[in-house]
Amino acid sequence: MxxxxxxxxxxxxxxxxxxxxxxxxxxxxxxxxxxxxxxxxxxxxxxxxxxxxxxxxxxxGKTDKENYYDLSNTEKKDLAVEAEKIIEGIENGDNLNFYGEPATQEQKDRLLIAIKTAMEMNKQEAKKKFTRKDYRN
Known part of the structure; x- marks a missing residue:
């Protein structure tokens, strides 16, 4: 092109x-x-x-990524795997590390808050998208 x-x-x-x-x-x-x-x-x-x-x-035409910071599909998959590991670590309190160092309780709490916030935002978006019009405010 x-x-x-x-x-x-x-x-x-x-x-x-x-x-x-x-x-x-x-x-x-x-x-x-x-x-x-x-x-x-x-x-x-x-x-x-x-x-x-x-x-x-x-x-x-040197790249197909519109911006250098756009994530590739591989990067997105890798992040999904890492997110799963983090969630498991938060749930059981084990093996949650940041760059080889054990996570502090404060770091674990922040991650849990961030994950909950993201889940809440996703739930709100889904409700906006899938709630029937006659049930909306």
């Missing part, structure tokens, strides 16, 4: 056309279109990336 194709794709995803992106990035009317035949300068490319909320590497 070319630079222009990536910009068009992510612009559409964000609900913008290229004229709007040019404007929001304070570029000339046809600046992005000109990148079909010539290399953009870094400042203009960075301005477009910032408007679209992606990295310049994504726009240039």
């Amino acid at each position: 070319t630079l222009l194709e990536r910009i068009k794709k992510i612009s559409k995803k964000r609900g913008y056309n290229l004229t709007k992106v040019n404007s929001m990035a304070n570029l000339g009317t046809n600046t992005i279109y000109s990148w079909k035949t010539k290399e953009p300068n870094y400042n203009n490319l960075k301005a477009v990336a910032d408007v679209l909320g992606v990295s310049t590497d994504y726009l240039l």
